[in-house]
Amino acid sequence: MSSAATNITPLNITSIREDxxxxxxxxxxxxxxxxxxxxxxxxxxxxxxxxxxxxxxxNSNIHRGTYYxxxxxxxxxxxxxxAIQKQFNAEKREEIIFVRGATEGINLVAxxxxxxxxxxxxDVLITGMEHHANIVPWQQICIEKGAKxxxxxxxxxxxxxxxxxxxxxxxxxxxxxxxxxxxxxxxxNPVKEMIAIAHKHNIPVLVDGCQAVPHRKIDVQDLDADFxxxxxxxxxxxxxxxxxxxxEKFLEDMPPYQMGGDMIKFVSxxxxxxxxxxxxxxxxxxxxxxxxxxxTAFEYVDSIGRENIEAYENELLHYAxxxxxxxxxxxxxxxxxxxxxxxSFVVEGTHPFDIGTMLDFExxxxxxxxxxxxxxxxxxxxxxxxxxxxxxxxxxxxxDNFIIALNKVIKMLK
Amino acid sequence: xxxxKMTIQETEDEIVEEFEMFGDWSEKFEHIIALGKKLPSFPAxxxxxxxxxxxxxxxxxLTTDLRDGKIHLEGDSDALIVKGLVALVLKVYSxxxxxxxxxxxxxxxxxxxxxxxxxxxxxxxxxxxxxxxKFYALAYKAKMNS
Ligand SMILES: Cc1ncc(COP(=O)(O)O)c(C=O)c1O
Numbered sequence: 001m002s003s004a005a006t007n008i009t010p011l012n013i014t015s016i017r018e019d020x021x022x023x024x025x026x027x028x029x030x031x032x033x034x035x036x037x038x039x040x041x042x043x044x045x046x047x048x049x050x051x052x053x054x055x056x057x058x059n060s061n062i063h064r065g066t067y068y069x070x071x072x073x074x075x076x077x078x079x080x081x082x083a084i085q086k087q088f089n090a091e092k093r094e095e096i097i098f099v100r101g102a103t104e105g106i107n108l109v110a111x112x113x114x115x116x117x118x119x120x121x122x123d124v125l126i127t128g129m130e131h132h133a134n135i136v137p138w139q140q141i142c143i144e145k146g147a148k149x150x151x152x153x154x155x156x157x158x159x160x161x162x163x164x165x166x167x168x169x170x171x172x173x174x175x176x177x178x179x180x181x182x183x184x185x186x187x188x189n190p191v192k193e194m195i196a197i198a199h200k201h202n203i204p205v206l207v208d209g210c211q212a213v214p215h216r217k218i219d220v221q222d223l224d225a226d227f228x229x230x231x232x233x234x235x236x237x238x239x240x241x242x243x244x245x246x247x248e249k250f251l252e253d254m255p256p257y258q259m260g261g262d263m264i265k266f267v268s269x270x271x272x273x274x275x276x277x278x279x280x281x282x283x284x285x286x287x288x289x290x291x292x293x294x295x296t297a298f299e300y301v302d303s304i305g306r307e308n309i310e311a312y313e314n315e316l317l318h319y320a321x322x323x324x325x326x327x328x329x330x331x332x333x334x335x336x337x338x339x340x341x342x343x344s345f346v347v348e349g350t351h352p353f354d355i356g357t358m359l360d361f362e363x364x365x366x367x368x369x370x371x372x373x374x375x376x377x378x379x380x381x382x383x384x385x386x387x388x389x390x391x392x393x394x395x396x397x398x399x400d401n402f403i404i405a406l407n408k409v410i411k412m413l414k
Numbered sequence: 415x416x417x418x419k420m421t422i423q424e425t426e427d428e429i430v431e432e433f434e435m436f437g438d439w440s441e442k443f444e445h446i447i448a449l450g451k452k453l454p455s456f457p458a459x460x461x462x463x464x465x466x467x468x469x470x471x472x473x474x475x476l477t478t479d480l481r482d483g484k485i486h487l488e489g490d491s492d493a494l495i496v497k498g499l500v501a502l503v504l505k506v507y508s509x510x511x512x513x514x515x516x517x518x519x520x521x522x523x524x525x526x527x528x529x530x531x532x533x534x535x536x537x538x539x540x541x542x543x544x545x546x547x548k549f550y551a552l553a554y555k556a557k558m559n560s
Contacts, residue, residue, distance in 0.1 A: 028439065351493035353471045353538065354447075358495070361439040369471045384471055412444060413494055 008311045011304065017393050019044040019300070030363030033398045033405075038183050038211060038342055038389035039367050040233045043297070047237060050296040054289040062288055063262060063279075077288050080295035081278070087298045088228070089219040090245055094277035097244040097251070098291050102210045103133040105229030105244035106177070108281065109206055110137035112254040114175070120146030122174040127189070128154040128379055129182040132372040134208045138177060147174070154379055158185045158334025166197050176205045180212035184373035184387070185334030186342030188212070192223050199224065204250060210234055214391065215313060215340045217306040220245050232290065237297035241290035244281070251277050258283040309392045316390055317341040320399045324388075327406060333380045341390035344371070350413045352386045358412065362405035422514055425506045426522040433526050442528060443495065450498030456490040467546055469539020472496045476543055478550045484509045485554055487547065496538050499523065503540070507547055512555035520544055 017023055020042045025032050034042060054076070060069035062077050085093045099105045114137075118124070124138045128151050135149075142149045152160050152168055169176075176198050181188050191207050198205045206227035209218060213230040220228050227250070232241030246254075256263055256274055260283035265273040274280050301309070320341060324332060329348035346352060356368035367387045370377045377383060388402065420428070436442045456465075456475050467474040472493035479486050487508040491497040506522065507515055523540070 351472060351496075353493040354495045358443055361443070408440075412440065412447060 007307065009305060009308050011308055011312045011392065013312075013393065013395055016304065017395075019046065020393055021045055021048070023393060027363040027365075028361045030361075031401075033362075033364045033394075033402055035388040035390060035394065035398075035402060036365045036367050037214070037391040037394075038234070038371075038387065040239070041214060041236045041391055042393070043236055043238070044300045046300045047293050047296050051238060051289045051293045054292055059289075061285055073288055076292045077286070080291045083295040083298065084243055087302075088243075088245055089221050091221060092248055095245055095248055095251065097246065097278045097281045098286050099229070099242045099244045100240055100287070101231035101233070101242035102131075102208055102229045103231075105227075105242055106134055106206065106208065107137045108244055108257045109177075109227050109229075109246070109254075110141045112257045112281075113204075113250065114138070114141035114145070116253075116255060118142070118145040118147045118174060121172060122147040123150050123170065123172040124148070125150045125152060125168060125173055125176045127152040127160050127178050129158070129160070129184060129187065129189075129373065129376045130177075130179050131183055131208065131210070132374070134177055134179060135375070138175075148172075151375075152178075154376065157336050158182070158187045158380075159336050160189060162190060162193055162197070165194055169198070169201050169203065173201065173203050176203055177208065178205065179208045179210075181209075181215065181340055182334070182373075182376070183211045183342070184371045184376045185344045186211075186339035186389075187334055187336045188338045188340065191225070195224050195226075211340060211342070216310065226250055232294040232297065235294075235297055236300060237294035238287070238290040240287050241294045243294075248277065251281070256280050256283070260284045262286075304392070312392055313341055313390070316392075316394060316396065316399070319396050320388075320390065323399055323403050327403065327410070329410070333377075333382070333385055341394075343388045344385045345388075346382055346385050347410055350410060352384045354413050355386050355406070355409055358409040359405055362408070364402055364405050419509065422506055422510060422518040426520070426525075429502055429506070429522050430525045439528075442526070446498035446502075446528075447494050448498070449501040450491075450494040450496075453490070453497055453501040453504075456488070460488075461490070467539050467542045469496070469542060472539055474500060474539035474543050476546055478547070478554075480554050480558075481509070483558065484511055485515060485547075485551060489543065491539065493538070496540065499538075499540055500543065503543065503547075512551040512558065515547060515551040516555065 022042050023032060058072045058076060060073045062074040064070060081093055081096050085096050090096055118141060124142055124147060126134060126138060139149050150168060152165055154160055178189060178191060178194060180191050195205045204226040207225045209228050209230040212218060214235040226247050228245040230242060233239040263275050263280050263283040265275050324330060324343050331346050333344040352368040356366055359366060369384050371387055433442060436445060461475055465475045465477055467476050472491055474496060475490045477488045487504050489500040489504050491500050
């Protein structure tokens with residue numbers, strides 16, 4: 001592939017790494033290798049500075065004050081909403097709801113949409129590779145309503161199949177909630193095709209985009225998603241931030257999720273008129289600095305270029321895939337080509353906890369356990385795995401050093 | 415070397431001293447792993463749910479019985495490092511009276527200076543194991559006094 005033809009600029013990783021102050025430290029005397037990006041990403045200086053600036057110069061409560069500072073903060077926060085609307089190509093700013101993270105986004109929809117619309121005998125369809133955050137809220141509302149949670153199987157390669165998906169849809173199916181990219185194994189799901197099929201049957205779809213947003217540009221109108229949610233901390237933004245995108249026609253029809261200040265128009269002791277979108281779903285003082293910082297994180301990503309990031313990450317994916325597969329006794333869970341640089345693996349004769357604990361002493365941060373995807377781990381016949389998840393600030397050299405460290409600890413454990 | 419059974423504290427001190435001889439982390443881990451490999455695994459019939467001490471990431475199993483007024487402990491884990499630490503906990507606590515166990519908190523794991531993930535926490539199951547041992551000690555004590 002010629003880079004001129006596709007307009008890809010190779011990333012200057014050295015200079016990119018300079019933007020992330022946390023990466024430049026030693027852990028147990030070794031240079032930090034941060035391979036736990038699927039759990040949370042690191043923050044560029046630009047985001048840290050923006051939050052700092054907010055508390056240094058702009059802090060005040062929004063939507064309430066009549067004074068200069070409050071207007072400054074309100075404008076910055078609402079400006080962040082506009083920027084995020086653009087980033088995701090949402091049709092209207094009213095469709096962008098600030099939430100605490102994907103967990104809250106999903107709970108909001110399950111609770112508000114689910115409580116109003118689900119009834120006994122209905123089905124909700126999810127996939128076998130969901131994060132617990134996209135299982136438990138649906139499971140619980142189904143139990144409450146006497147509805148059924150149906151699960152689309154995952155094959156040995158860690159993929160779902162469109163034909164199987166379509167065959168699971170029936171007149172009972174009322175809602176579909178699917179993960180865009182698996183946090184457990186990195187597979188990218190064909191959500192656009194799934195949504196098109198669901199819409200043929202008039203079924204709304206929520207997409208859990210937690211692991212997709214850090215790696216791909218998302219266009220909610222192109223996907224035609226009815227709901228799309230993600231967590232800000234996984235896309236180089238602050239913790240405690242996230243977005244729920246919802247089509248206006250659904251959001252208008254849904255009852256509020258939490259009650260309090262900001263989400264009301266008029267309150268008496270007997271009656272309340274709720275505020276209009278998006279505020280109807282934003283009760284109480286929000287994470288103002290977080291929302292502003294999140295918009296800055298997208299600014300940063302855009303400054304590097306989404307296509308450039310994707311090209312580099314694919315290169316990193318293929319490089320690492322080869323190196324991982326050379327490790328003696330390794331089994332990588334999920335074997336699809338269409339994935340992000342996430343490697344979930346087990347090593348014959350060793351426990352993931354032992355590997356993770358000892359890698360820490362080599363300066364390596366990976367995640368071990370079930371990654372909040374217990375049913376998916378069970379699907380692969382393991383209770384836990386090691387997971388190395390890479391971001392665009394990671395390097396081939398880090399992959400090499402990781403493999404050396406991994407081989408060292410495996411040898412010690414055998 | 416003292417003749418007869420050492421106290422809980424004396425065993426702990428001995429372990430800590432032993433670890434001070436090791437240089438870097440890999441020597442410490444090699445020792446813990448060796449201890450883990452040496453500790454006999456539970457037969458399948460003892461790897462029961464009721465003997466399980468739930469950790470977030472690794473499984474720990476524990477059995478207890480009272481022998482001549484002392485609590486005898488056996489333990490196992492599916493993670494080798496945890497198993498090595500279980501072996502140390504057994505060495506320190508097993509075959510002591512309920513009172514000795516109740517009145518002596520464990521300090522050696524912190525004193526070994528290994529890592530955050532090896533201090534007794536929810537994630538490795540050691541914390542629950544130690545709590546469970548204390549719980550059994552209280553229960554045996556109550557039984558002996560009744
Ligand atoms: C796919 C997926 N969905 C949902 C979540 C939950 O995100 P949060 O804990 O930020 O709400 C995560 C985070 O691990 C995830 O990876």
